[in-house]
Amino acid sequence: MADALRLVPQPDLASRVKAIQDDGFVYFPSAMSSAEIAELRSAMDRLEEVPEYFDRVHESWSRHFNNAFNRDEAFLKYLDKPGIIELAEEIHGVDCHIIGMTAWITGPGRPEQTLHVDYLPISLPEDIMQDPRVNIPVFITTAHYYLDDMYEELGPTKFVPGSHLSGSGPRGEVEWKGAGEQSILCNAGDAVIFRSEVWHRGSANTSDQERYLLQVHYAQRMITQKFPPYLNRFQFEEGILAQLTPRQRRLLGEHRSSNYD
Ligand SMILES: O=C(O)CCC(=O)C(=O)O
Numbered sequence: 001m002a003d004a005l006r007l008v009p010q011p012d013l014a015s016r017v018k019a020i021q022d023d024g025f026v027y028f029p030s031a032m033s034s035a036e037i038a039e040l041r042s043a044m045d046r047l048e049e050v051p052e053y054f055d056r057v058h059e060s061w062s063r064h065f066n067n068a069f070n071r072d073e074a075f076l077k078y079l080d081k082p083g084i085i086e087l088a089e090e091i092h093g094v095d096c097h098i099i100g101m102t103a104w105i106t107g108p109g110r111p112e113q114t115l116h117v118d119y120l121p122i123s124l125p126e127d128i129m130q131d132p133r134v135n136i137p138v139f140i141t142t143a144h145y146y147l148d149d150m151y152e153e154l155g156p157t158k159f160v161p162g163s164h165l166s167g168s169g170p171r172g173e174v175e176w177k178g179a180g181e182q183s184i185l186c187n188a189g190d191a192v193i194f195r196s197e198v199w200h201r202g203s204a205n206t207s208d209q210e211r212y213l214l215q216v217h218y219a220q221r222m223i224t225q226k227f228p229p230y231l232n233r234f235q236f237e238e239g240i241l242a243q244l245t246p247r248q249r250r251l252l253g254e255h256r257s258s259n260y261d
């Protein structure tokens with residue numbers, strides 16, 4: 001029987017920032033209403049492959065759509081969901097931005113992913129990491145919005161708790177300081193935001209149901225945005241641009257001039 005990750009809501013911004021540092025992730029129960037879940041699921045169902053966006057829909061068990069914010073207005077509120085955006089701005093800086101937004105439907109037959117980090121900005125020996133003077137900035141986080149009640153057969157995301165403090169990626173290891181991987185068995189509408197150094201993976205879908213997941217990637221402004229296609233070809237849809245608030249525009253790249261600009 002797989003272990004379930006302990007999901008504890010944090011009451012305020014300060015405790016969420018501390019959880020990102022200590023646990024590597026923060027849990028937001030009921031981040032979405034049931035109407036929002038239904039709206040987002042149907043927006044995901046309407047998505048069609050755009051090969052220039054580097055979508056990956058060729059395999060029967062996975063439909064993976066990039067630049068979700070540019071495809072349907074239903075995605076826009078997930079640029080700056082209350083609670084989550086304040087955390088992103090606190091840990092990445094007030095000029096933080098969205099580096100990607102991916103809508104992902106993983107169906108029956110999805111295989112096990114291998115344990116990985118999404119990004120390890122700085123690799124350090126474990127004993128250096130444990131020095132209290134060492135505090136690695138949070139360069140990238142991802143918010144996962146789960147649109148299903150999660151159970152083991154549906155292929156939950158698995159985290160190795162504490163592994164963001166290891167100073168490395170998993171090099172064949174499957175546990176960190178005695179803790180093995182643990183499944184995120186949350187409810188539909190819950191969100192989890194985690195820093196890119198957490199050892200994690202998606203797992204096999206052995207159910208007869210598809211799993212709907214929205215990923216929103218936040219980063220310090222110095223990390224580049226990843227909106228394919230590149231070299232002057234990505235264009236914001238006019239109808240989408242017209243609906244953005246000033247904060248959403250900033251999150252998508254309308255920055256004040258800064259270093260290197
Ligand atoms: O599918 C998941 O739950 C996690 C996916 C993931 O970690 C990734 O694609 O990098």
Ligand SMILES: [Fe+2]
Nearest residue numbers: 116117118200
């Ligand atoms: Fe990942």
